[in-house]
Amino acid sequence: MLREVIPYVVTCQPFVAVGLIVTELLNEALFVYKKSTVTYAIATLFIIIPLGAIATYWLKFNIEGLASAQCIGHTAVGVASIVTFMNADWNRALLKAQRNKNSV
Numbered sequence: 001m002l003r004e005v006i007p008y009v010v011t012c013q014p015f016v017a018v019g020l021i022v023t024e025l026l027n028e029a030l031f032v033y034k035k036s037t038v039t040y041a042i043a044t045l046f047i048i049i050p051l052g053a054i055a056t057y058w059l060k061f062n063i064e065g066l067a068s069a070q071c072i073g074h075t076a077v078g079v080a081s082i083v084t085f086m087n088a089d090w091n092r093a094l095l096k097a098q099r100n101k102n103s104v
Contacts, residue, residue: 005067012071019078022085030093031100032084039080048073 023036048069055065 008067
């Protein structure tokens with residue numbers, strides 16, 4: 001069973017890594033912890049769980065369906081995080097970082 005899942009995990013790993021790295025950059029650079037947490041929650045509730053249920057129960061895929069649903073969900077989080085990162089207000093982030101630096 002594990003042999004069938006390995007291609008999905010290996011293919012998905014770069015997308016998961018990009019999503020996690022960009023989310024971490026968002027949290028550290030822009031102080032948008034709430035936005036990144038909400039993005040992950042929305043992706044889990046509206047992408048990963050429904051796709052996993054459809055792939056497992058309706059299409060009769062086993063663990064491969066769950067792995068592919070997780071890959072698609074993490075890719076969506078990565079894309080949303082990159083879009084947020086590219087459209088960020090960097091001047092506001094700089095002011096916020098200076099405020100946090102002065103308060104510590």
